[in-house]
Amino acid sequence: MKHRLAIIGYGGMAGWHHSNIKEKIPAIEVVGALDVREEAEAKARENGLHVYKDLDELLLDKTVDLVTIATPNDVHKKLAIQCLKAGKNVVCEKPVTLNAKELEEIIAVAEQTGRLFSIHQNRRWDRDFLIVKKAIEEGLIGTPYFVESRVQGSRGAMHGWRGHKQNGGGMLLDWGVHLIDQALQLFPEKVVSVNAHLFSLYSDEVDDNIKLLLRFESGASMLLEMATNCLILQPRWHVSGTEGTLVIEDWSCKGKIVKLKPDGEMTWEDDIVYTEAGPTRTMAPRPKHTTEEVPLPEVKADWTEYYQNIVDVLDHGAELIVKPKQALRVMKVIDALFASQEAGVGLRVDI
Amino acid sequence: MKHRLAIIGYGGMAGWHHSNIKEKIPAIEVVGALDVREEAEAKARENGLHVYKDLDELLLDKTVDLVTIATPNDVHKKLAIQCLKAGKNVVCEKPVTLNAKELEEIIAVAEQTGRLFSIHQNRRWDRDFLIVKKAIEEGLIGTPYFVESRVQGSRGAMHGWRGHKQNGGGMLLDWGVHLIDQALQLFPEKVVSVNAHLFSLYSDEVDDNIKLLLRFESGASMLLEMATNCLILQPRWHVSGTEGTLVIEDWSCKGKIVKLKPDGEMTWEDDIVYTEAGPTRTMAPRPKHTTEEVPLPEVKADWTEYYQNIVDVLDHGAELIVKPKQALRVMKVIDALFASQEAGVGLRVDI
Structure with missing residues (x-):
């Protein structure tokens, strides 16, 4: 039997959910939408969806067993809890809530009702991320100890409601949540300290250019940057490992790995080298014969695996990939990063 | 009258001092050297210098008014104080001492004796640094808010005594002191927090790959990285300013500035752009007509200006460029960074 899905908040991301599901996930039929904006309702009708007149109508629609919430962030919690209590399975856009406490409330309701609750952390299926994860897992660069993950734009202000604090706007909640979720996937161990520098260059309300430093229990650390x-x-990506360095230039995943050759032992015979920076041994170029370039690993990357997993959980009891407890760790890291910014200093954590 | 200079510790850097002075500073004559190693003594003799049999002979040599200390770091303090007390003017290699307290002892003696004491922070005259400084001072990128300064090598372990803790080895004291000194020149305001992640990949004793985050009172911050x-x-260098971005690729100072055009107002008319990373407004490319590329500013860069300033101070009462109090701030930042590493978390400071 097909799952029947309704989307709450039929804006930009909702169209993305809708068309991806339609194209790739035959086990789900998108049947309805709820939005407070007339133009969004018109768009939903145009796309062949039933438009609910209010939330109650949707909650009482017994033919719908799955709801995707893609509204502004500040109403995720209320909607998720209402849908779960009405017996719906729920997929929620990221950031799942504005803080960890709100998410804990949702998790409690999901456990009471026994319904599925998951968060649309679709960037776990980004090609660039999967390449980094595979390269690390296959030991291609030895043990990673410093990872830089950057998403840089140049258009200035956050767009629409993402520029408003009361809607849960700002870069840390918008893109930060993706990059932190990826970070915790790369380093599943504990986060032991965080340091945030959140700039508000274009906004009086929200952070729009941010630098985050996470330190993990093993001693590795990550710099995350999101710029406008x-x-x-x-x-x-720039990933430093004990045996090599990995770079992915951009979303198209151009990049490479340069690694130490096992037989490429280096001697200090060259002694001091005179570079344009003056005499140096430490920073002199490494002899070419001691390193080799290898291509990035091949990966399969498909965002719709997210919804396929939801179907597999509902139909076959598969393991949920994006778990509420994982999102809770992400939200705790975000809470700590906001606290770090408030304090103007790094903070010790145990997350 | 020519100043007569003796060099204590006639190793790699001493040759650099010697040849630079000989070539460019006619007001200083390098006349003698002191070293504990026979091969260094031989080298000094070969270069036409008198080789002192011990420190006392040097201190009693009334013809020498200027001493450069270029020994391992752990003996800087003792030697500097002895030279100052013997009436010598003293130039000391960086890091001036192992911590702020040691430097305060030297400063007290310098004040008692009235002799000149300065630190060879020659990288204030590096071409790349001077370009960044000038670009900021001339407002070419608006107000800088995040500056990344990196020196990356790939030869692994620190060389010779720089790999030993008891000699004051390690990357933070070796290169860190330069990059921090430059940072405090770019942002003369107070440092309000520091965060260090010091890795020891090749050494059981010292840090050899390090990431430092400094936050300044104005809200700007800097990431400093030194890798082996x-x-x-x-x-x-990668410098983010409110009006533009500056990059200097390498020591040869290839690089550019890209800045917002005053008449290049951007609209959001494009709405969502479908990139390889999925749909995005914030991270969509900025229209080309809104930015322009400008060349890096021209600068004059000459390391020997350091010694010319020493001569000008001694002969004409000029203002000392590299002041002990500035080095004291640098050492306090380094003390705090070691404490941050020890604590595994960022620390609030007032330096």
Whole structure:
């Protein structure tokens, strides 16, 4: 039997959910939409959906067993709890809530009702992320100890409601939640300290250019950067491992790995090298014969695996990939990062 | 009258001092050297210098009024104080001492004796640094708010005594002191928090790959990185300003500035753009007509200006460029960074 899905908040991301499901997930039929804006209702009708007149009508529609919430962030909690209590399974856009406490309330209701609750952390299926994850898992660069993950734009202000604090706007909640979720996937161990520098260059309300430093229990750390004001882009990923370095330049996943050759032992025979920076041993170029370039690993990347997993959980009791408890860790890290910004200093955590 | 200079510790850097002075500073004559190693003594003799049999002979040599200390870091303090007390003017290699307290002891003696004491922070005259400083001072990128300064090598371990803790080895004291000194020149305001992640990949004793985050009172912050294990290099400088971005690729100072055009107002008319990363407004490319590329500013860069200033101070009462109090701020930042590493978390400071 097909699952019947309704979308609450039929804006930009809802169209994305709708068309991806329609194209790739035959086990789900998108049947209805709820929105407070007339133009969104018109768009939903145009796309062949039933438009609910209010939330009650949707909650009472017994033919719908699955709801995707894609509204502004500040109403996620209320809607998720109402849908779960009405017996719906719920997929919620990210950030799932504005803080960890709100998410704990949802999780409690999901456990009471026994319904599925998951968060649309679709960027776990981004090609660039999957390449980094595979390269690390296959030991291609040894043990990773410093990972830089950057998403840089240059269009200035956050768009629409994402620029408003009361809607849960700002870069940390918008893109930060993706990059932190990816970070915790790469380093599933504990986060032991966080340091946030949140700039508000274009907004009086929300952060729009942010730098985050996460330190993990093993000693590795990550720098996460999200910019709206960067006119000369840096690589999407720069990963330092004990045996090599990995770079992915951009979303198209151009990049490479350069690693130490097992038989490429280096000697200090060259002693001091005179570079344009003056005499140096430490920073002199490494002899070419001691390293080799290898291509990035091949991966399969498909965002719709997210919804396929939802179907597999509902129909076959498969393991849920994006778990509420994982999102709770992400939200706790975000809470700590806001606290770090407030304090103007790094904070010790145990997350 | 020519100043007569003796060098204590005639190793790699001493040769650099010697040849630079000989070539460019006619007001100083390098006349003698003191070292504990026979091969260094031989080298000094070869270069036409008198080789002192011990420190006392040097201190009693009334013809020498200026001493450069270029020994391992752990003996800087003792030697500096002895030289000052013997009436010598003293130039000391960086890091001036192992911590702020040691430097305060030297400063007290310098004040008692009335002799000149300065630190060879020659990288204030690096071309790349001077370009960044000038670009900021001339407002070419608006107000800088995030500056990344990186020195990346790939030869692994620190060389010789720089790999030993008791000699004051390690990357933070070796290169860190330069990059922090430059940072405090770019942002002369107070440092309000520090966060260090010091990795020891190749050494059981000292840090060899380090990431430092400094936050300044104005709200700007800097990421400083020094690596010995980076096989795909990042730019030497990446500077984010409110009106533009500056990049300097490497020591040869290839680079550029991309800035917003005053008449390049951007609209959101494009709405969502479908990139390889999925639909996005915030991260969509900025229309080309709204930005322009401008060349890096021209600068004059000459390391020997350091010694010319020493001569000008001694002969004409000029203002000392590299002041002990500035080095004291740098050492306080370094003390705090070591404390941050020890604590595993960022620390609030007032430096």
